[in-house]
Amino acid sequence: MALPKIEFKQVAFTYQPNTPFAVKALDHINLEIPENSYTAIVGHTGSGKSTIIQLLDGLLLPTSGSIRVDENVISATSSNAQLGRIRSQIGIVFQFPEAQLFEETVLKDIAFGPQNFGKSEEEAFALAREAMQLVGLDADLAERSPFELSGGQMRRVAIAGVLAMKPSILILDEPTAGLDPRGQRETMQLFERLHVDQHVTVILVTHQMEDAAQYADQIAVMNGGQLVKVAEPAQIFANPQWLKDNHLTVPKTTQMAHELERGGFTFNPYPLTLEQLAVQIKRQLESRTQ
Amino acid sequence: MFSKVLFGRFVPTNSLIHRLDPRAKLVLSLYFIVIIFMANSWQTYAWLAAFTLGVILSTKVPLKFFWDGIRPLVWIILFTVILQIFFSSGGHVYWAWGILSVTQFGLVNGVYIFCRFLLIICMSTVLTLTTQPLMIADAVEALLKPLAKLKVPVYELALMLSIALRFVPTLMDESQKIMNAQRARGVNFGTGSLIKRVRSLIPILIPLFISAFNRAEDLATAMEARGYSGGEGRSKYRLLHWHRADTVACVVMLGVTLILFELRYLA
Ligand SMILES: Nc1ncnc2c1ncn2[C@@H]1O[C@H](COP(=O)(O)OP(=O)(O)OP(=O)(O)O)[C@@H](O)[C@H]1O
Numbered sequence: 350m351a352l353p354k355i356e357f358k359q360v361a362f363t364y365q366p367n368t369p370f371a372v373k374a375l376d377h378i379n380l381e382i383p384e385n386s387y388t389a390i391v392g393h394t395g396s397g398k399s400t401i402i403q404l405l406d407g408l409l410l411p412t413s414g415s416i417r418v419d420e421n422v423i424s425a426t427s428s429n430a431q432l433g434r435i436r437s438q439i440g441i442v443f444q445f446p447e448a449q450l451f452e453e454t455v456l457k458d459i460a461f462g463p464q465n466f467g468k469s470e471e472e473a474f475a476l477a478r479e480a481m482q483l484v485g486l487d488a489d490l491a492e493r494s495p496f497e498l499s500g501g502q503m504r505r506v507a508i509a510g511v512l513a514m515k516p517s518i519l520i521l522d523e524p525t526a527g528l529d530p531r532g533q534r535e536t537m538q539l540f541e542r543l544h545v546d547q548h549v550t551v552i553l554v555t556h557q558m559e560d561a562a563q564y565a566d567q568i569a570v571m572n573g574g575q576l577v578k579v580a581e582p583a584q585i586f587a588n589p590q591w592l593k594d595n596h597l598t599v600p601k602t603t604q605m606a607h608e609l610e611r612g613g614f615t616f617n618p619y620p621l622t623l624e625q626l627a628v629q630i631k632r633q634l635e636s637r638t639q
Numbered sequence: 640m641f642s643k644v645l646f647g648r649f650v651p652t653n654s655l656i657h658r659l660d661p662r663a664k665l666v667l668s669l670y671f672i673v674i675i676f677m678a679n680s681w682q683t684y685a686w687l688a689a690f691t692l693g694v695i696l697s698t699k700v701p702l703k704f705f706w707d708g709i710r711p712l713v714w715i716i717l718f719t720v721i722l723q724i725f726f727s728s729g730g731h732v733y734w735a736w737g738i739l740s741v742t743q744f745g746l747v748n749g750v751y752i753f754c755r756f757l758l759i760i761c762m763s764t765v766l767t768l769t770t771q772p773l774m775i776a777d778a779v780e781a782l783l784k785p786l787a788k789l790k791v792p793v794y795e796l797a798l799m800l801s802i803a804l805r806f807v808p809t810l811m812d813e814s815q816k817i818m819n820a821q822r823a824r825g826v827n828f829g830t831g832s833l834i835k836r837v838r839s840l841i842p843i844l845i846p847l848f849i850s851a852f853n854r855a856e857d858l859a860t861a862m863e864a865r866g867y868s869g870g871e872g873r874s875k876y877r878l879l880h881w882h883r884a885d886t887v888a889c890v891v892m893l894g895v896t897l898i899l900f901e902l903r904y905l906a
Pocket residue numbers: 364365372373374392393394395396397398399400401
């Protein structure tokens with residue numbers, strides 16, 4: 350069996366260790382993320398999701414334990430060169446990524462990442478144009494200043510700046526926060542397309558259980574710096590009480606299924622999308638009338 | 640490395656010193672810095688050092704943590720003092736080479752200067768360690784109030800000071816976030832030639848300035864929307880209260896001074 354693409358081994362992390370401000374943000378994290386998978390990380394505010402992401406990209410180094418990304422290992426003693434190699438294959442869309450824009454033109458800003466990782470100006474601009482098309486930005490915005498755009502457009506520029514690096518692993522930290530419903534849907538569908546068409550390994554941090562249920566093949570649940578469960582969405586959302594104990598909500602479709610169970614319906618597996626719910630209800634209604 | 644420097648940070652251990660009135664703490668710290676310059680012998684320095692140590696211990700901040708916090712600054716002072724020792728003259732000459740020499744006076748002076756700086760740093764660190772920045776701003780405002788009669792814009796100055804202090808941690812957070820985003824896009828800070836290093840600051844500074852300006856505008860709008868129109872005649876949410884403990888602190892400081900002068904003339 351092939352090794353998983355990413356592997357966390359007994360990872361712990363403390364902010365500002367050895368001071369009165371020390372905060373133990375993560376403890377005993379063991380997690381495997383297979384190649385081409387779509388993993389959602391969910392959990393209450395402050396449970397350590399953003400910290401995990403920063404560790405994965407070597408922006409923070411683990412206090413103990415290690416993280417393997419392909420053949421590169423991140424530990425407390427990793428060198429800058431090793432981290433550089435890891436960063437070149439990981440793209441991160443941070444929370445409110447439009448805060449990272451700084452260049453004079455949209456095109457230059459998007460080409461910034463590829464250029465840092467060794468692409469020539471020409472290649473980088475080509476990648477940037479491709480990324481603009483991918484996120485649905487009009488080509489004639491290329492020479493505009495990113496600061497003259499609307500909030501939603503700025504978000505797209507920032508996302509394009511990450512995608513232009515052609516990462517094989519894409520990390521998303523609440524990428525749709527603050528977007529309108531249509532923008533949210535389009536953005537999530539964009540990532541889904543990258544996952545399906547270009548086999549990008551996606552890791553999504555989210556508070557929207559609907560997104561986790563719809564897109565992810567595995568969900569990692571965090572609570573108080575611990576990884577409490579890793580399983581398929583249907584398994585995670587099968588037990589409403591357990592979800593509540595971990596400060597999580599249930600996707601609306603699953604919620605509906607739970608309510609219907611009281612009226613004599615049974616669901617197996619639990620429906621995660623509207624379509625699955627409709628199919629199961631239809632089947633049961635039909636068998637009743639017969 | 641800067642995350643280790645303690646000066647300017649508030650540590651909420653809620654000790655006796657924390658609960659003193661910020662006006663008392665501010666004035667007494669400044670006063671202490673002045674009387675440090677009255678010390679002139681090892682006995683006087685020992686006395687002031689003992690007092691400072693007592694104050695540090697009574698803040699309930701772990702001593703090791705305190706020491707780790709001022710150590711980076713101590714290295715800087717040590718470096719200055721060593722230069723000072725090599726370039727001063729007078730008294731017995733222990734060692735000489737060209738214009739460099741180590742002399743008795745130079746050595747003694749160097750040690751004194753080192754003690755002076757160390758005491759000043761310790762005391763001012765205690766002040767910021769035990770007093771929230773906004774409280775320091777309030778204390779400054781209260782102490783400058785008499786100047787308002789001379790048409791000094793005291794309220795505006797105090798408001799500027801408290802807004803600036805209030806946004807230091809926010810901007811630090813923000814710059815950390817932006818730095819992370821740019822590092823993820825392949826910027827390598829702190830490596831390469833000087834020019835390269837300076838250039839790598841641009842992708843941090845531009846977003847930081849933009850967000851700071853946006854924040855300032857938002858803040859101004861929010862203040863105007865809630866009817867802010869200058870500080871004159873505004874009542875205060877945080878009131879400063881002078882307690883018995885503050886008077887006691889002043890008396891203690893007076894005692895320290897008396898003993899200092901006693902030691903000074905004994906020597
Ligand atoms: N720079 C920091 N210094 C000290 N503590 C921090 C720092 N950043 C985060 N923490 C603490 O670490 C813990 C985990 O934070 P983290 O940002 O990973 O949470 P999160 O799961 O991403 O939360 P959210 O859903 O609100 O984004 C929290 O208790 C937080 O207070």
